[in-house]
Amino acid sequence: MRNGLVRRTGLSAAGALVPLGAAAAPVFGWAAVPGAVAMAGALAALAMRPARRDATWIAAAVAGGVSLAATAAAWSSPGARFQEGEGPENLLGLVEVAALTVLVAVVVRVAAFRGALVGAGLAGLAVPCWILRFGVPGAAGLAALAAWALPPVLAVTTGLYLRSLDDRRRRSVASARRRQRLELASDLHDFVAHDVSEMLAQARAGQILAERDPSAAARTFTIIEEAALRAMAAMDRTVGMLRADAGSEEGGPALAPAPSLSDLPDLAARFTASGNAPVHLDLDPDLDVPREVGTTAYRIVVEALTNVRRHAPGAGRVDVSVRGSAGDVRSLRVLVTDDARGGAAGPPARRGGAGLPGLRERVEMLGGTLTAGPRDPYGWQVAAVLPLGDRTRRARRR
Incomplete structure (x- = not known):
């Protein structure tokens, strides 16, 4: 809503500037027309970005083309040339140059390559050529052209820098979404x-x-x-x-929170009731862990129990231990073991999809470790260590 209002206001102001410039020409001189067109183009480009990026280079091309045409007319007609001093045409010319410089920066930042090349090229070329309206000849004219070429060069540099920041932000957002x-x-x-x-x-x-x-x-x-x-x-x-x-x-409904350590007893009960091996849960009741750690621990237990059901139907018992460690580095230790025979053939038999590798990557992102493999004398185990901060045990700090 707010962006649409700003866009409509900017476009309305840009549309009003052109007839105002034409109306002011008899009073302030013909320089009011290209100056008004340049300011209208700058306002339109700022209002249309980034929703209509292709339209910005059109505004810059029109403003640059009008400015170059005015310069050519002044150069070919000695009577229409500017006079050095503080006349209104000089002030309008500076405003025109400033608007064209802004156009160059905006177009280089948001427009596609071909559009930016055309729009920024015409607007950027019009900036140094503006000095030709004074009819400066010879070496002095070339020096003036070189000096007035600096603003569009700086505008291009600024536009490219801002464009790189925009590209970096888009890549960062795309990476976060992936x-x-x-x-x-x-x-x-x-x-x-x-x-x-x-x-x-x-x-x-x-x-x-x-x-x-x-x-x-x-x-x-x-x-x-x-x-x-x-x-x-x-x-x-x-x-x-x-x-x-x-x-x-x-205003949709709130999403249910992801399962955590408090949901492990229900998970163990469901697994036991399903007719598979009974689950013996050893859960430290005083644990207070960060949400991402608790959710990861729950996922580890889910994945381990799923693999028991899929790959170890002969298991007679599953032990799940989730306890905190209060050593030099506080950590949460998760251990899931079963007693299914055939441990020597365990790794090939239990090689599944992306469950454990995905969990291992998640655990490593939290600074922990996860291992899975056969255990002596038989069976399988999944063990994880997740580092904790200072919130491990509230009860022990009281």
């Missing part, structure tokens, strides 16, 4: 894959129980339904994050 998409893809893998694998396990169990215990088979449908609802909620949350900006503008 990182966000990768993080959202990791969310889908961590949470949805866990729920889908639970549905698959329950569906297989239901097929077996259908012949032996129909009532127990019917209960599996309830578990499958709950897992499907959780998967749908995770996908809705991810899509909501993608549309967060639009949702905030439209």
